[in-house]
Amino acid sequence: MPEHPxxxxxxxxxxxxxxxxxxxxxxVPDIVVVAEAADGHEALALTRAERPDVVLMDLRMPGLDGVGAIERLRADHPAVRVVVLTTYDTDADVSRALTAGAAGYLLKDAPRDELHQAVRTAAAGGRVLAPSVVSLLMGRMTPVPAGAPSPRELEVLKLIARGAANREVARALLISETTVKTHLKHVFAKLGVDNRAAAVVAAMERGLI
Structure with a gap:
């Protein structure tokens, strides 16, 4: 087993x-399950106690649901990466989860090896999306208007692609959260998208990040 799974x-x-x-x-030698939780509140308590690197998070749970838990985890434990694992891939569910700060969105029919790799990718700072989610996000894109994102806008987008929240982007680039939101608004317009996750997918498809 690796020294630090x-x-x-x-x-x-x-x-x-x-x-x-x-x-x-x-x-699996490089991954160890350190905790299990039945809802968002328990997940927050166990995160403080067990310090997981990655959380596989269901969306629809009683009490504090998955989206609420993701928002709290991103605020209180920004180093923890959250991958949604659910049976639902509706537009609303995907948008809420990724906007909240999820590093990935997979469905519960994902093969064993895909889940293993998703955990590794998320822990390394990458983003993992089910094929149906990528198709959904790509389908929401509109033709790209004239103009490309500026270098500063791309810096913002690269941090977003790593799962950073607006506050973390602002801190990393020494700018205000309002400025981050303005940059994202411009990026959305230039890439012909209407949310952060779609912007990341569009930028990757076009080789911008």
Missing amino acids: LRLMIVDDHPVVRDGLRGMFEG
């Missing part, structure tokens, strides 16, 4: 699902 927490309100997911990571 990735620490994973599983958050889902169904015990059978949690058991199944834990089983999918048994025997």
